[in-house]
Amino acid sequence: MSNGRFDFHEMSDNIEIDHNFSGQNEIKEKIYRFQKNKGAVVGFILIVLIILLAIFGPIISPYTHDAINTAYQNLPPRIPGLEKLGIFDGTWKGINVYEKAGLYDKYFYLGTDSLGRDIFTRVFSGARISLLIAVIAAGVDMIIGVTYGLICGYYGGKVDIIMQRLIEIIHSIPRLVIVTMLMIVLKPGVGSIIVALLISGWIGMSCLVRAQTLKLKEQEYVLACRTLGVRDRNIIFGEILPNTFGQIIIMTMTSIPSAIFMESFLSYIGLGIPAPQASLGSMISDGYKTMLTYPYQLLVPAVLFAVLMIALNLVADGIRDALDPKMKDM
Amino acid sequence: MWKYILKRLGIAVVTILIILLILFVLLEFMPGTPFDMTEGNITDEQIEVLYAKYGLDKPVLYRFVLYVKNMLSGDFGVSYVIQNNMPISQMLEGRLTLSIKIGAQAMLIGTLFGLILGIFAALKHNTPLDSGATLLSMIGASVPSYVFALGLAYVFAFKLKWVPLLYNSKKEFISTILPTIALSFSPIASIARYSRTEMIEVMDSDYIQLAESKGLSRFVVIVRHGLRNAMITILTIMGPMLVSLMTGSTVVESIFSVPGVGNLFINALQVNDYNVTITLAFIFSAEYILMMLFVDVMYGIIDPRIRVSGGKKA
Numbered sequence: 001m002s003n004g005r006f007d008f009h010e011m012s013d014n015i016e017i018d019h020n021f022s023g024q025n026e027i028k029e030k031i032y033r034f035q036k037n038k039g040a041v042v043g044f045i046l047i048v049l050i051i052l053l054a055i056f057g058p059i060i061s062p063y064t065h066d067a068i069n070t071a072y073q074n075l076p077p078r079i080p081g082l083e084k085l086g087i088f089d090g091t092w093k094g095i096n097v098y099e100k101a102g103l104y105d106k107y108f109y110l111g112t113d114s115l116g117r118d119i120f121t122r123v124f125s126g127a128r129i130s131l132l133i134a135v136i137a138a139g140v141d142m143i144i145g146v147t148y149g150l151i152c153g154y155y156g157g158k159v160d161i162i163m164q165r166l167i168e169i170i171h172s173i174p175r176l177v178i179v180t181m182l183m184i185v186l187k188p189g190v191g192s193i194i195v196a197l198l199i200s201g202w203i204g205m206s207c208l209v210r211a212q213t214l215k216l217k218e219q220e221y222v223l224a225c226r227t228l229g230v231r232d233r234n235i236i237f238g239e240i241l242p243n244t245f246g247q248i249i250i251m252t253m254t255s256i257p258s259a260i261f262m263e264s265f266l267s268y269i270g271l272g273i274p275a276p277q278a279s280l281g282s283m284i285s286d287g288y289k290t291m292l293t294y295p296y297q298l299l300v301p302a303v304l305f306a307v308l309m310i311a312l313n314l315v316a317d318g319i320r321d322a323l324d325p326k327m328k329d330m
Numbered sequence: 331m332w333k334y335i336l337k338r339l340g341i342a343v344v345t346i347l348i349i350l351l352i353l354f355v356l357l358e359f360m361p362g363t364p365f366d367m368t369e370g371n372i373t374d375e376q377i378e379v380l381y382a383k384y385g386l387d388k389p390v391l392y393r394f395v396l397y398v399k400n401m402l403s404g405d406f407g408v409s410y411v412i413q414n415n416m417p418i419s420q421m422l423e424g425r426l427t428l429s430i431k432i433g434a435q436a437m438l439i440g441t442l443f444g445l446i447l448g449i450f451a452a453l454k455h456n457t458p459l460d461s462g463a464t465l466l467s468m469i470g471a472s473v474p475s476y477v478f479a480l481g482l483a484y485v486f487a488f489k490l491k492w493v494p495l496l497y498n499s500k501k502e503f504i505s506t507i508l509p510t511i512a513l514s515f516s517p518i519a520s521i522a523r524y525s526r527t528e529m530i531e532v533m534d535s536d537y538i539q540l541a542e543s544k545g546l547s548r549f550v551v552i553v554r555h556g557l558r559n560a561m562i563t564i565l566t567i568m569g570p571m572l573v574s575l576m577t578g579s580t581v582v583e584s585i586f587s588v589p590g591v592g593n594l595f596i597n598a599l600q601v602n603d604y605n606v607t608i609t610l611a612f613i614f615s616a617e618y619i620l621m622m623l624f625v626d627v628m629y630g631i632i633d634p635r636i637r638v639s640g641g642k643k644a
Contacts (some may be wrong), residue, residue, distance in 0.1 A: 013443070039465075039468070044611075047518055072426070089384065094438075112367065156605040167350050167491075168341070169345055170344070172342075172345045172349075172615070172618070172619050172622065173349055173352075173615050173617060173618075174573055174576060174577075174614050174618045175573060175577070176573070176577045176580070176614060177574055177614050177615050180595075180611070181352075181353075181356055181601060181607075181608075181611055184356075184599065184602075184604075185356060185359055186605065255473065257395075261474055263475070265474070265476075265577060265581065268476065268581060269580070269584075269596050269599060270600050271599060284476075284480070288480055291480065291484060291488070294489060295484060298480060302477050302480060305474075305477060306469075306472070306473045306477055308467060309472040309474070310468065310472040310473065312472070313468060313471065313472040314468065314483065317468075
């Protein structure tokens with residue numbers, strides 16, 4: 001109880017802390033709020049799991065994502081250990097396909113596709129690419145959108161009007177059209193997907209930052225800075241920007257799943273990641289072709305994709321609620 | 331009000347023209363000539379003849395004006411690959427109505443079930459039922475419609491055989507059931523989410539208490555007094571919902587091979603039929619702009635505060 005403050009940690013064994021007013025540091029409090037949200041924690045664990053598998057899965061796997069081997073065509077899932085329990089034992093319609101093909105010591109954890117490629121390696125290298133594209137796109141979106149929004153909001157007037165017209169035009173073209181049209185002109189590949197996602201992706205962020213800046217620039221501390229002769233650049237990046245961080249993080253988190261969705265959509269229709277590179281979208285598309293005979297080839301990428309999307313959205317929601325309780329439930 | 335609508339219309343027209351310009355420029359930059367796909371080798375002279383035939387030898391500005399004029403009068407040129415030399419406007423006949431029909435069905439089901447789910451969750455606020463509904467809408471909002479479509483196709487068309495797997499023009503209604511359901515998940519989810527939040531807030535307000543104390547029946551209170559306010563929020567999310575419906579419909583249509591515009595779009599993208607692609611891109615954009623305009627005008631009618639400030643939204 002030194003310097004007049006109540007020490008909560010001393011007493012924490014026998015009193016329940018009121019976390020609203022306990023005067024904790026801000027970040028700790030936000031982490032606490034995030035942890036209280038069960039959905040967000042589950043989502044977070046799932047994402048960490050998927051990221052770890054996406055990084056290490058393809059490395060530890062004895063197979064590669066693009067090695068075609070006709071001897072291994074359409075093998076059902078088989079996992080050592082679990083096969084003794086009667087699941088994942090490599091049987092398909094009552095026949096042990098592995099024994100029939102003479103592959104006694106081979107284990108394809110999630111089976112193989114119609115070209116004999118290991119699905120386990122492919123889904124996780126696909127997830128790796130999807131996540132990579134989404135994170136890069138969301139990151140660059142953030143940088144462009146934030147800068148644009150700050151400039152629009154801070155300078156206002158003619159600059160704002162002209163810059164807002166550009167936004168209005170891009171905003172009124174559906175993302176589907178922008179992205180597909182760009183993918184036709186650009187060569188398919190990771191780089192062009194990121195570019196295509198960028199063109200339409202930064203708009204939301206810039207609108208948000210602009211609105212925040214318009215609000216913040218009227219506040220006294222900005223006026224004080226101006227009076228003291230601080231440069232515009234320093235006011236924008238040093239004073240206004242830090243106060244919009246919460247909103248920016250929320251927006252970035254929500255743009256990651258939508259980038260992943262768009263990437264999978266492009267790959268699904270054959271405009272995205274070129275073969276033989278795996279992508280969740282193109283695997284779902286391939287799996288659909290063999291759905292009626294080998295449903296697991298569709299099930300594996302579709303389930304992983306669905307889980308990834310749900311987890312990302314859960315975390316994004318959790319972060320939003322933790323950073324900005326006012327926006328809760330919206 | 332009229333001034334506002336006129337202003338919005340003016341902006342819409344300008345935007346459509348700009349989109350046409352962008353599409354025109356894209357056509358110019360498309361790799362190769364439109365005649366690369368024609369069977370056999372063609373000589374440079376033949377290409378020149380074809381260019382003259384389609385007016386491709388004229389100056390760019392002249393062609394742009396012609397292009398805009400043609401497009402606005404409904405002449406979208408001809409398909410090069412999918413159906414040789416078939417006018418695109420003829421290809422679109424029937425396809426557009428079918429797509430709009432499926433989209434409208436999905437929207438209708440989405441709004442109906444979304445509202446029911448949302449109101450239900452709001453009335454049972456903070457109970458396991460509420461959490462269940464929230465979880466359901468979370469899943470519906472996160473998982474893309476084509477993943478749902480694949481699941482539905484496998485279970486109901488392949489395993490249970492309740493409905494045909496692929497579109498059958500003789501059984502039109504039955505064939506549209508699965509695509510409609512697949513597309514309706516995302517509207518259900520977002521409407522449920524927003525109407526739940528809105529209803530929780532509205533049901534707490536004074537005028538609902540007044541309505542209840544007047545002895546109105548629960549149903550009347552919820553529908554006439556509560557729901558009306560929730561509708562404003564639902565209008566605001568119509569735009570994003572339409573976008574997801576449009577993107578979703580392309581793949582969902584191709585999964586069930588529905589002969590709609592979405593399916594045609596994917597087809598055209600895959601075989602590089604540029605004219606068809608660009609026409610559909612234009613139609614999607616125009617559709618989107620008109621819907622947004624409609625939403626904004628409706629919004630102005632429902633919420634007078636927006637009308638007064640000239641449609642400025644934060």
